[in-house]
Amino acid sequence: MADYRFNIHGDVNISLMRELIDEFIDPAYYEITGEDSADVIQINTEGSSDRDTVKREIYRRLCDLTGRKQEWGALTGVRPVKLAGELIESIGLAGARERLSDFYYMSDEKIDLVTDMYLYQKQLFGSAEAKSAGVYIGIPFCPTRCLYCSFASNQVPDTEIERYMPVLLHEIDHVGRRLEETGGFAESIYIGGGTPTTLDASQLRMLLGETGKAFGDRIKELSVEAGRPDTITVEKLAVLKDMGVERISINPQSMKQETLDRIGRSHTPEDIEKAFSIALAAGFDVINADIIAGLPGEDEQDFALTLDRMIDIGASNITVHTLAVKRGSRLHEEDKQYHYRAAETVKAMLALSREKLDGAGFRPYYLYRQKHMAGAMENTGYCRDDKACLYNVRIMDEHQSTLAMGAGGISKKYYPETNRLVRIPNVTNYQEYISRIDEMIERKENTYFMEDKNAD
C-alpha cells in the first residue's frame, strides 16, 4: 500500500516527474494517481506545461514532505558540468553560480564542483574544433557478465569474435574514409566495450592498425579499455604500446575477493596487482582504475581499502562510480530496492573518495550522473598531474560530434549553429550488427555525412 499519493496536473512528462519523486521516495511507497481529493498531494494545479517549473515545485514539496534536501537540488539530467559551462559562457561565473543555487537549489559544494570542473576542462583542452570528432569503437565481449552489467557484453566462443572483427573493420574503414572526404577529422579515439582486451594479441594489432589507417594522424589521444585484469597479458600490452596507445584502463571495481565473486568477476585482487605491475613495466603513461561505491556487501572500510590500493599502486586516473542498478541487470532482478538502501553508505564513500584523492594530489575532471544511481549521486573521474582524458571530457560536454563503430555504438552529429545533437545508433545485438552492417553504414551516410553530401 502506498504511503503517498500524488496527482500531477497539466501536460507534463509524468515519467520525468516519477524519476524525481523516485530520488526521494522508494517507488513502493507512492503512486501517481488520477484522483483529486484532500488526502492526495496536488501538484501543478495551475496546469503549467513548463517542465522546469513543475519539477521545481515537486522538489520543494518533497523537501517539505520528507525533511530532506538533495545535493543536486531539482537538477535532473546526466550532464551537470555541461549545464554549468553553458551558464558560465552565457552569463558569467557569478551569474551561473546564482542560477544553480536559486533556480536548481544545488548545494554550494556541488556548485563549486561543477563550476571548477568546467573551468579546469577549458584550461586543459579548450573548445572542440569544428569538424572534429571523438571516435568510439566497441568490442561487445567480456569473459563473464558482471552482476550489475547493462552494457553490450557477450560471452561467446572465439569463432563469434572472428565473425565480428571483419565487419567492424569494414565499418571503421568506411567511416574513416568518409570522414576525411567530408573534411572532418578524429581528435581522440576510445576503444571500449565490453572488454577490448578480450581480443587476442593479433586481433588487437589488426584493429589498432586499421583504426590508425582510417583516422590518420591528427589524433591527440588513443585509449583502450583493458577493463578486466583477467584479459591482460604481457603480449597484448606490448601490442597496445607498439601501436601507440598511451592510455589504458584496468578496472578492479573492488579489491575484496568476496565482492569480486559476488559481482561475477572471474578474477582475484592478485590479478589486478599483476595487471598493474606489467602495465607499469610496459611504460603506459596513464592507467585509469574504475572503482565502484555501493557494491553489495561492502562497507566504507572495504571501499577505503580499494581506493587506497589504487592510489598506492600507481593509477594516474581513478574513476569513482556510484553503483547504478539498471533494469536489465541481474542485480535489479534480484533486489529492486537495493539502491535506496545503499544511499547513505554511498554518500559516505563518495565523501571519503573526495578527501583521500584530494590528499593524494588528484583532481576531479569529469562527472556524469545516471538514472537509478545509489543515493542519486554521480560518477566522477579524477586525474593526477593534469592527465585527464580528452575523450571523456568531450563526450560529456556534448559540443563535438561522436562517431561510434561496432555493436551498441551511438554516434552523435553535433550542429554548432543550433547547439543540437542528432543520435545515430548502431544496433546493440552483435549478431544483428553483423547481419545489418550495410544498414548501420547507411544510417551514418544519411545523417552524419548527409549535410556534407548536400554541400557538394
Ligand code: SF4
Ligand atoms: S566488464 Fe563491463 S561490460 Fe563487461 S560484463 Fe562487466 S560491466 Fe559489463
